Amino acid sequence: MSGVSDIPAKWWQSGVGSSRVDCSICYLAFKPFGSHLYNVQILEHSSFGLRSAYRVMVNDLGAPQIHLFPMVHLAQQSFYDDVKSKLQKCETICVEGVRSRKVLRLTSSYRFAVKNPKLNLVLQSKIKSSDMSGDIINIDVDPCEFDRKWAALSFRLKVEAFFLSPLFGFYMRFFGTREKIAKAMNMDVLKSREDILWSTPQSYEMNDMILHWRDLELLKKLDNELSVSLNKKNDIAIVFGAGHMRAIIRHLCDVRGYRVGASEWMTVFDL
Numbered sequence: 001m002s003g004v005s006d007i008p009a010k011w012w013q014s015g016v017g018s019s020r021v022d023c024s025i026c027y028l029a030f031k032p033f034g035s036h037l038y039n040v041q042i043l044e045h046s047s048f049g050l051r052s053a054y055r056v057m058v059n060d061l062g063a064p065q066i067h068l069f070p071m072v073h074l075a076q077q078s079f080y081d082d083v084k085s086k087l088q089k090c091e092t093i094c095v096e097g098v099r100s101r102k103v104l105r106l107t108s109s110y111r112f113a114v115k116n117p118k119l120n121l122v123l124q125s126k127i128k129s130s131d132m133s134g135d136i137i138n139i140d141v142d143p144c145e146f147d148r149k150w151a152a153l154s155f156r157l158k159v160e161a162f163f164l165s166p167l168f169g170f171y172m173r174f175f176g177t178r179e180k181i182a183k184a185m186n187m188d189v190l191k192s193r194e195d196i197l198w199s200t201p202q203s204y205e206m207n208d209m210i211l212h213w214r215d216l217e218l219l220k221k222l223d224n225e226l227s228v229s230l231n232k233k234n235d236i237a238i239v240f241g242a243g244h245m246r247a248i249i250r251h252l253c254d255v256r257g258y259r260v261g262a263s264e265w266m267t268v269f270d271l
Contacts, residue, residue: 042070042245043187049270050182057252058261063226065235066252070242073110074121076269087132091234094225096140096241102150105162112169116176121269139221141214149209157206178271187242215247
């Protein structure tokens, strides 16, 4: 496999203590690892295009290998074909997906944007369960739980989300470019300066529901699956949105004792 730049990862000096931290919103903000923070790339934007870092996580104690697939909602067909090809070697495939009308509304922007002929991209939904040979397990949150969490949001946030998502999709339908999409999606395990500076109490409330809360739930289910597969040699794939990979990588490395065994760039789309 071709190596991913910054793997082995960069090490940054910090004052974080060496004690382990349980899964919490605080834990998702950084990964305690001795007195350092551990950072690897997830999505990379360059002058050539957008790339996703496929990784095989290994455990020296004999636990199953875990294949990480950071996914995006829009990509060129060759990216999804590459994902499907790599999934053939995995016996268990953990996927995301919340079957809720509210989620359909929140993700409507992608269905508008994909109609832009200048983008020439396809939706992630083009990957179907019939394309996968392994056992498929949805480790995302229960739809009813999601709807209850949504109901607890402030009225202003719900209105903004319901109107801004299709509005943004409408803009991308006529004015979107691959460059604009790629530039907004560059992502490492550690949050960038822009991620921190643009964070607001309102955005945190929405991200807590869409991202952080779901991260906690999927990690619990992932631990259950790893416990079941502990004495098996089957490979496990985690096919989740790139935003969730921050929490997954930290959890596997710090709590489950995994490390990066191999890595390879997959081209999401060219520029």
